[in-house]
Amino acid sequence: MDTTNAFLQELARLKETGNLRSLPEIAPDGKWIQTEKGKLLNLSSNDYLGLAGDLKLRSEFLNQLSVNSALFSSTSSRLLTGNYPVYQRVENLLAELYHAEAALFFSSGYHMNMGILPAISDSNTLILADKLVHASMIDGIRLSAAKCIRFRHQDYQQLAALVEKYHNTYSKIIVVTESIFSMDGDVAPLTQLVALKRAYTNVLLYVDEAHAVGARGIRGLGIAEEQNCIQDIDFLCGTMGKALASMGAYVICSQLVKDYLINKMRTLIFTTALPPVQMEWTEFVLKHIADLTDRRKWLHDASAIIQETLVERGYSSPSASQILPMIIGSSQDTIIKAEDMQRKGFYVLPVRPPTVPEGTSRLRISLTASITPEELLKLKEQI
Numbered sequence: 001m002d003t004t005n006a007f008l009q010e011l012a013r014l015k016e017t018g019n020l021r022s023l024p025e026i027a028p029d030g031k032w033i034q035t036e037k038g039k040l041l042n043l044s045s046n047d048y049l050g051l052a053g054d055l056k057l058r059s060e061f062l063n064q065l066s067v068n069s070a071l072f073s074s075t076s077s078r079l080l081t082g083n084y085p086v087y088q089r090v091e092n093l094l095a096e097l098y099h100a101e102a103a104l105f106f107s108s109g110y111h112m113n114m115g116i117l118p119a120i121s122d123s124n125t126l127i128l129a130d131k132l133v134h135a136s137m138i139d140g141i142r143l144s145a146a147k148c149i150r151f152r153h154q155d156y157q158q159l160a161a162l163v164e165k166y167h168n169t170y171s172k173i174i175v176v177t178e179s180i181f182s183m184d185g186d187v188a189p190l191t192q193l194v195a196l197k198r199a200y201t202n203v204l205l206y207v208d209e210a211h212a213v214g215a216r217g218i219r220g221l222g223i224a225e226e227q228n229c230i231q232d233i234d235f236l237c238g239t240m241g242k243a244l245a246s247m248g249a250y251v252i253c254s255q256l257v258k259d260y261l262i263n264k265m266r267t268l269i270f271t272t273a274l275p276p277v278q279m280e281w282t283e284f285v286l287k288h289i290a291d292l293t294d295r296r297k298w299l300h301d302a303s304a305i306i307q308e309t310l311v312e313r314g315y316s317s318p319s320a321s322q323i324l325p326m327i328i329g330s331s332q333d334t335i336i337k338a339e340d341m342q343r344k345g346f347y348v349l350p351v352r353p354p355t356v357p358e359g360t361s362r363l364r365i366s367l368t369a370s371i372t373p374e375e376l377l378k379l380k381e382q383i
């Protein structure tokens, strides 16, 4: 069989099982989204605080920019000539916000997870990763020399048994998890992981807060802030592309770890740094993050209402956040339900394998703080 045929056959197979993907023809517009079905309320966005669509904030930022400060390319890696002063300022601001020793900034969450894990692992390392961690962490693990075992989702008894069994076999163990899981919207009890780690001298904790930064914690620093354990997490990772409405990612860590990553992390060393103008916007947003408590509160209340509705209507939703899965099962049924919701004015998307396990296809409702009480009521009725 020639290669073209093999590609065609695989696409045909995906289509048959309802798992074929394509790029949507859409035009996002603040909290709305223009689609072929009309202008719908966007319930698939990660703009959890409504900052990306906030025109007042955007004009305030643009008004302080000048031709000199609006640099649209860094033209180089941070290790060569791309390290503009704004990078330093953002890292200092992050370290200050988290009351931490250091922060290191990357081009994206994908770069971060794909780069840190191989940099800090060798063949004497064991990575214990939650079964449901994001693809970027899986790829980081694949690129590393470490041995990896995936533990059942949030099964910390199994995790503790694995740590106990292997802590003498390996020079270090890295426990890898998300704080808010991207597909189930459930929240990891980080303090429990901290307690486990503390019982050993060679266990490190790696936490990805992509869906939690901005949205959780009194000052918007995430679940680690909410659970009061920022200082106990060795690699506390956040991203700027979701609630914080920018681009890039960061790890909160010790100065030693920062120095080490600058020397060893290939996705930091061998890529062009983000444009300085993007970093200016990141700095601008981070300066506002602590003041957005009202938006966080409304997002929390609105999410609780929808979660309650899902449970009432018989859906099993594990959510404890603004990510609210409506688990249907088969991919075909999920697509039909998604189309129905879209006809009613809500842009929700079907999530199918391989993004989620076989037989757990779902609609993934993701709320933002810009939903009004009236819209929330209408959504409730549609579920």
Ligand SMILES: *Cc1c(COP(=O)(O)O)cnc(C)c1O
Binding pocket: 107, 108, 109, 110, 111, 113, 134, 136, 178, 182, 208, 210, 211, 239, 240, 241, 248, 249
């Ligand atoms: C979105 C996401 C990423 C990737 O971040 P980008 O900045 O979009 O590359 C990493 N981890 C998790 C858990 C995510 O949800």
